[in-house]
């Protein structure tokens with residue numbers, strides 16, 4: 295008879311697989327300030343300009359026909375992305391945010407005990423995805439809050455499967471010049487996949503920066519990921535994509551949910567990426583306000599990490615009355631919602647998204663008041 299009948303009946307409750315309970319769930323940026331009517335959400339790096347009007351119109355139109363399944367191959371969106379970037383649509387995969395892409399690539403390549411390398415203040419999703427896959431996070435030290443290629447390469451072992459690099463990085467706003475990215479790639483064994491997360495690429499205005507597209511097209515072990523959540527202003531729709539070698543895209547497609555993208559997202563995304571003028575407007579807004587904010591905040595005696603993205607990392611003293619936590623509470627009471635970044639190993643800093651002119655001016659005025667508010671502990 296069945297062996298099962300004779301085996302002792304297992305007891306206890308269902309247990310998650312190893313790694314899962316080691317995960318500290320991602321905590322999104324706050325969107326409310328208790329008791330304040332007008333709130334400026336500067337906590338999640340969304341754009342103050344909103345999406346392209348063409349994207350909003352495409353979204354509305356998609357709402358008129360919700361009974362059909364979406365196109366599981368995301369063809370229209372992949373073609374629009376390909377056209378905007380001069381790519382072959384077959385080398386592109388789309389996901390529900392780059393979050394899904396980052397998770398897909400991890401689950402495709404990482405199993406129990408496999409190692410995944412990323413840097414000290416790297417994006418938290420890398421750690422969560424690695425642990426969820428049963429992998430082992432391996433964290434490289436940074437230098438000046440910037441990824442350090444030598445430190446990353448020093449951690450490679452025969453068990454390494456992936457290296458994640460956000461370039462520019464969130465929450466630091468720092469970046470690696472393309473020469474350094476190429477040096478990182480050249481130093482990796484050919485069986486290690488380098489994932490370049492270029493979520494903020496459009497904002498970068500530096501001659502020595504590149505997204506990594508060239509590597510993703512020419513190398514057999516580089517994937518570049520992008521998002522519609524930041525400059526395209528479509529965070530609510532969850533749209534991300536990646537470009538890479540055909541064999542990597544093929545493998546990821548095998549575990550992707552067959553209808554992972556919804557129709558409104560597919561249509562709005564395609565309209566957004568075709569609207570180059572809107573992207574230009576957003577870049578111009580950021581290029582104006584990022585240096586303005588940096589200068590004004592530094593003038594208050596606060597250190598700001600040089601950022602090339604649409605946010606900045608502001609460092610506060612440890613002195614009571616002047617700490618990052620107290621500054622956060624002070625700003626919050628004025629409806630100015632920034633992001634604490636202790637979970638990124640930066641307990642003395644706050645991250646601020648570049649906002650509207652009004653929001654930016656209010657933050658500078660509030661921080662001026664905070665820093666001038668006299669002796670320790672007297673801030674209200």
Ligand SMILES: *Cc1c(COP(=O)(O)O)cnc(C)c1O
Nearest residue numbers: 391392393417464493521523534
């Ligand atoms: C915001 C962000 C993303 C984008 O995430 P989505 O899931 O596409 O919204 C990816 N990587 C980094 C580093 C980010 O900061």
